[in-house]
Amino acid sequence: MSRVDAESKATGRSRYVADISLPNMVYAAVARSTSAHAKIKKIDTSVAEACPGVIGVFTAKDISQILYGRNLIDTPILANEKVRFIGERVAAVVANSRKEAEDAAAMIEIDYEPLEAVYTAREAIKEGAPVIHPDTLSYKGSIAKPENSPNMIWLGHKGDKLAAELALETSAFTVEHSYRAHGVHQGYLEPQACIADFQSPENVRIWLTNKAPYRVRNMVGDCLGIEPENIVLQPITLGGDFGGKGSPQDAPLCTALSQKVGRPVKMVLHYSEDLTAGNPRHAVDLDIRLGADAEGNLTAAMVIGYLNAGAYGSFTPSAKGPAGATQLSSYRVPAFYSESNRVYTNTVPRGNMRAPGASQGTFAIESAMDELAHKIGMDPIEFRRKNLLVEGDKDTDGEHWIEHRGHEVLDAALAAFTPVEAPPGWLYGRGMSVYSRHTTSAASTSIRITPVDDGCIRVETPLIETGTGSHTVLRQLLADQLGMPSAKIEVVGVATDELPRDAGAGGSRVTAGLATVVDVAAKAWMNRLRDEPIVAEVDGDSGVHIGSYIVQIAQVAVDPDTGQFKILEFMNAIDVAAIINPLAHQMQIDGGALMGIGCATLENLDEQQGQVWNANLGEYKLSSARDAPPFKTVLVPGGIGIGTANVKNIGESTTPPVGACLANAIFDATKRRIRDLPLTAEKIYEAMRG
Amino acid sequence: MKLSMTLNGEPFAAEIGSDAMLVDVLRLNQFTGTKEGCGVGVCGACTVLVNNGPVSSCIYLAVMAEGAEVWTVEGLTSKDSDLLNAFVEKEGMQCGICTPGQVVSCYALGIENPSANEEEIREFMAGNLCRCTGYVTITESVRTYLDSK
CATH class of the missing domain: 3.90.1170.50 (Aldehyde oxidase/xanthine dehydrogenase, a/b hammerhead)
Known part of the structure; x- marks a missing residue:
């Protein structure tokens, strides 16, 4: 169906x-x-x-x-x-x-x-910068500190700075670079x-x-x-x-x-208003230092992020967020330090975008990993293989995860790899990027099941179908649990006064949350005494946190005369458990990757002195069917998922690693490193001439 | 001023402003299947058929449709079940806001080049943006429709 x-x-x-x-x-x-x-x-x-x-x-x-x-x-x-x-x-x-x-x-x-106005995070926290909110400290929910710049919404640290610095100083190999992940709009077509x-x-x-x-x-x-x-x-x-x-x-x-x-x-809103007064992703400047020993084992990492939060900080889930910008989630790092400077500027207020912060952070980290591998003289793939987390390792947040399948996914990606030829006269390049996204089993939603005629049921949900197929997944989960055909189940969205709760779509948790509430609903439905409606609700976290690794391999061709580049093939290899709806799952993979490609190559919220200059979709370019490269998908089954439905996250997996994957492929082709997004023909041309 | 045209095969008349865009006239008259996305003729969500050719109705002055034969997603999917079935069967959609435009452009390709290959499909459909799918299922929907002809 x-x-x-x-x-x-x-x-x-x-x-x-x-x-x-x-x-x-x-x-x-x-x-x-x-x-x-x-x-x-x-x-x-x-x-x-x-x-x-x-x-x-x-x-x-x-x-x-x-x-x-x-x-x-x-x-x-x-x-x-x-x-x-x-x-x-x-x-x-x-x-x-x-x-x-x-x-x-x-x-x-x-x-x-x-x-006087200020437009970048780095400028806004300098001594004497214009103060955008004189009363930051008094705002409800403020976690600003009086000792920091008045434009600092939040300054967060993780890890031990001194230990990381010391480890870097004594490392056999180090790299130190600044990267810039620009602001982009979510690009939904409904204003x-x-x-x-x-x-x-x-x-x-x-x-x-x-x-x-x-x-x-x-x-x-x-x-x-x-x-x-x-x-x-x-x-x-x-x-x-x-x-x-x-x-x-x-x-x-x-x-x-x-x-x-x-x-x-x-x-x-007109789309121009959405581009100038919506809530696009944070532009992030990142200073990265990575170190490795003579054998290519990572020794230390320092990640300092400057996040441009725009004029208001109200739209991100946590004032500390978006956390993904300074995470280093896939590797074993003995000495780690990160700093997240989330800063007011006189630009469009920022919000969340698919895996908040992770696209910006992963661009920097996975580019730097490649740079360090080359400095050591190691194959970037083997360097990653050597440092991927394995069973028993803790990540840079100190967390132990239920499993680490990075190596299996990497091997599957390489096994499936087949080279695609570049057009005559063009330079060929191959790049890789790794990302691991963890998600929780937190679920907060509710549904009502009402019997209707002919053995059919109506299922009411306050969950908004954002387009991902969540209402279809709900029908499928119920069909499986109740042992009835999907054709007998009608799913209906209802208003907030009809049911007690729903946390909203986000965090790659929708399918897992629905599976949890369907478990509760199925029991209540089977045990009901009379043929009357039942309401099921869940609100909590069973404590199971699972992760999913993704390895991307891009093959590109670069025209040495113009810097123009084509993606010959884009591969997503992903660690999966059970898949409820294969087509919807696949569309998350393809759609997420194409969004990443668009953000990394075409899109740029071009702010000059606080003014968005390309405030229409004629100039702010989204990928068309013509721009989409051939995709290859490698699913690596056998992972541990959440709940009885045994599902892993997918919606936010394929977007974050794209920027670095392409930058690494372009480097492979041209021996030129682009450290600021978007990756454009002009930048590549200039780099090749320079 | 008065606009008279044929809409989805039926006579249609409306009082319009001289600067009204066709998308607004349609939507104000309950034909809300046609969506407005970018408003500048780029995203294709507002695509309708005017005299058998696809146009972006958000930048198409309604007066230009005087005497024309106009088809929207509502009319095309009700007269051509293969068109609807192709998008339903291949799930050429996610959020659906671009889908009416994709469906109308797909029908227009069926008129213009029913034997289009993959590259020609993608070229023709490049004026209909989709942020959700990555275009694989949309391209398959179009392929399925063309094969049905």
């Missing part, structure tokens, strides 16, 4: 937020800051108010000034007194149509008194959108392009003084997530506006 949503998506019947209209609904648009850092001297809304169709124009003084956020609560609904990035919401118009709202918003006049219908403080309904509805309920409630239970997030179809649809975005604003005008308010 195909996906539960295949027919409705292929016919255009699926309803996304932008497709929904409510009776009496009106439209909002915002005037955005044109200054990266400034005091707001005056906002003149008189012309906008007189525009046709306008119902009201609102600024910060008209609505709640309570800040919102996920853990760090630092974001205003509308800028109050000060703007901190180009694209920040300053004033909002509500009008009878979207066009009228947008036309009027363009007529709002805002006078700014410019302040952020919201409809809020504030009927009363006891009755608020929200349709939002968001994958974590219970979390949004709490965040909107907190900043508007509404009991979260009185806010009901409605089921929606989501047009892509990749980490970018986890923040409340414009839900607090639309809810406040709906309260003001007493009608449902809809706001759909």
Whole structure:
């Protein structure tokens, strides 16, 4: 059987937020800051108010000034007194149509008194840099320290700095380089959108392009003084997530506006707004030092990350995150030290993207591993083989994992490797990259099973289907556990007031979480006394943490005259346990890898003085079918998965290692090392000339 | 001003602004199967068929469709079951926001070059972006549809 949503998506019947209209609904648009850092001297809304169709124009003084956020609560609904990035919401118009709202918003006049601005993490923590949030320490959820730069959201350390330095000084071989992983957008093709219908403080309904509805309920409630239970997030179809649809975005604003005008308010962003005021991934500068002994055993690693968090820090799950940026997850490192500087700048606020931080960090680490191998004079593959974690080893966080299958995956990748010829006159290169992603068994969700006619059941879930096939997986797991055909099971998304909980899609944990709740549900269903609905819920962590290794091998051809390069073949070799839905699993592998390739070669959130210069998809290039290389997949079965379903993570596995894999292949072809993403023909050309 | 065209085989008339884009006219008239993604004619989510050729309706002035024969995903999948079946069977989708555009472009390729090879399929479909799938299942869906013709 195909996906539960295949027919409705292929016919255009699926309803996304932008497709929904409510009776009496009106439209909002915002005037955005044109200054990266400034005091707001005056906002003149008189012309906008007189525009046709306008119902009201609102600024910060008209609505709640309570800040919102996920853990760090630092974001205003509308800028109050000060703007901190180009694209920040300053004033909002509500009008009878979207066009009228947008036309009027363009007529709002805002006078700014410019302040000195700062755009990179390294600059922002220098002595004397302009202070972006004078009251960082007092924000709810703040973990900033008074002894650090006022722009430092969080300065975290792991390991022993002195020991790592000492080990590096006495190592036979060392490398020390700086790498830069640039900012990119998640690239979902559905722009952020919201409809809020504030009927009363006891009755608020929200349709939002968001994958974590219970979390949004709490965040909107907190900043508007509404009991979260009185806010009901409605089921929606989501047009892509990749980490970018986890923040409340414009839900607090639309809810406040709906309260003001007493009608449902809809706001759909243009893609240009999404690129300038969404929540793209952090740009990260990394200083890496690696050491090895004469035999090629790693001795020490130092990883210092400077993470550009943009103007607000509210959208990442932990103010300490994204943790992946400074992790070194696959190797045995006797002396390890990492430092994560997460820093405010006057740029677009940052959020999560598929394996948060790991794409940036892995680019640097896996590039440096290659560089060290060459310095030692070892084959980069053999150098990795020698240092991969094995059973009994602890990783750089001091954790022991249930298994380490790096060697099996590496061997499987090499066994499956077949060289592909480069076009005549082009340089051939092969590169490798390794990544291991660990995930927990934490599960927090709930479902209801209701018997319907003819022995069929209806399964209700608040889990938002982000596109991965989660609702289809739910149907399959239930079919297996209840021993009934999938055709007799209907899966229906429901609102947050229908069921108690769902943590939202993320952390590569959806399938494992569904398997856990299906186990509980199946028992309750089998033991039910009468033919009535049952509700099953899970909320906790069984303590089992599992990992999955991935080895990528890229074969590239580089044109020596122009620097242009082609990916001849891209291989993903992955450690797997049971696979519930092979096609959905495969699409995570291919789609994740192509996203990695796009981010590493085409995409670049090109910020100049805080202004995104390529704020449209004509200039911000996503990979097309023509850009996708031939993929080869090698599954290495036999791993230990989570729960009775025995599943491993997959959604965030293939994106992070891509950047280094390609940079290593380009090095192999050209003997030139590119240490800053994206990898472009221009950079390769310059490097070959230089 | 008034727009008259044939939409999915039926007469269609609407009062429109002279600067209205076709995507907006369709969506305001309940044809929400056609999606707006990038808004600048790049991503292909808004692809519809005008006189048998694919156009990006987000940059196509509605007035230009005066007297034209316009087909959207709703109409094409209801008149051509092979088209729908190909995408359902091969699961040429994940989040689905680009799918209506992919389906319409696939149909257009069927008119223009039904014997397209893999490279020609990818070339023709390059105007329909997908962030989810990596394009393997979409390309297979198109192949399956062309083979059915």
